[in-house]
Amino acid sequence: MIRVLIADDQALIRIGLRVLIETEDDLEVAGEAADGRQALELARRLRPDVVLMDIRMPGVDGLSALRDIAADPLLAATRVIVLTTFEIDEYIFAALREGAGGFLTKDAEPDEVLRAVRVVAEGGSLLSTSVTRRVIGEFVHRRAPVAPDRLLSGLTEREREIVALVGEGLSNVEIAALLVVSPATVRTHVGRAMTKLGARDRAQLVVIAYQSGLVR
Template sequence: MTRVLIVDDQDLIRLGLRTLMENEDGLEFAGEAADGLAAVTAARELQPDVVLMDVRMPGIDGIEATRRIVADPACERAKIIVLTTFELDEYVFDALRYGASGFLLKDTKPDELVRAIHLVAAGGALLSPSVTRRVISEFTGQPSRAAKPHPQLDSLTQREREIVALVGEGLTNDEIAERLVVSPATARTHVSRAMIKLGARDRAQLVVFAYQSGLV
């Protein structure tokens, strides 16, 4: 059973999401919060598997709440899905940088939301290649975001650096394998090793590291 914490400052949205959680097999409503500070407290006390996190809220916003939850050892198992009104919300990249496993639009269909929750709970990253490309394209054009190489970047082999760069471009493992003329299994192995060396929680964070380190 996947336990879900709902965080949104709008009563109607929380009610709708709660109703969905309570009527969906395999999902359990763990609790709710109406602002960022309450979300951090709830995540610590309720120990949810997945947090549906709104971005714009009173007090601390969803980005800061995400950062605090991910950094809290007591919330180690919590995976965060950021809910946003716009696909290229200005906060999306920061959410991924702070450890969110992906993001969804608020008008996502219920069945797609349910699938996303199960995917993230199982350790997957909710960041499709097409969305990755758009996010990177949006933020690489912002001069205020200077490259900050990951401290473990030098631990990567040349091939692993190349792999991380391709992940950052939004390529799937199969596309990476085709680009480098290697087997999909070999591509997956390189991606996994790079994630371990860089301490990436999931593929979404690997994309962020690729961008921050100037590999993209």
């Protein structure tokens, strides 16, 4: 059973997400929060698998709560999906950089929300979609890329190649087919790259791929 914590200051949004999640046999609502402070408290107490987190909430916002969740070793297994109205602003990139598994727009189709929860709960990310990559690229390209050697000096050539392909949005299976290796081999390289780069998850690998100039 995948346990989901809903954090949004709008009661209507929380109700809608609760009804949607409770229609599924493999999902359940662990709790609801109306601001970031409450979301963090409930996350620490309930240890949900996934948090659906609004960015803009009164008091402690979703970004601050996300940062605290990502930094808490007791919540290492809790993944966060950021909810946004899809305004192109710094919050979205910051959320991905801080460890969000991806983001959803509040007008996303129900099936998309359910799929997102399942993908992130299984350790995946929502960064293979063109819309997410476009948002990341928008903000990274506003800044001068960080010198690749500063970020990637500890990686092997194969690991660099695979990080670049992850940044392009390819799945492990797609990368394996392209490089003519097994998905298990790709998974091993991705895991090693994440460890070397200090990336919490695949989402942060995508950000690093853009920041370092591996993806343009």
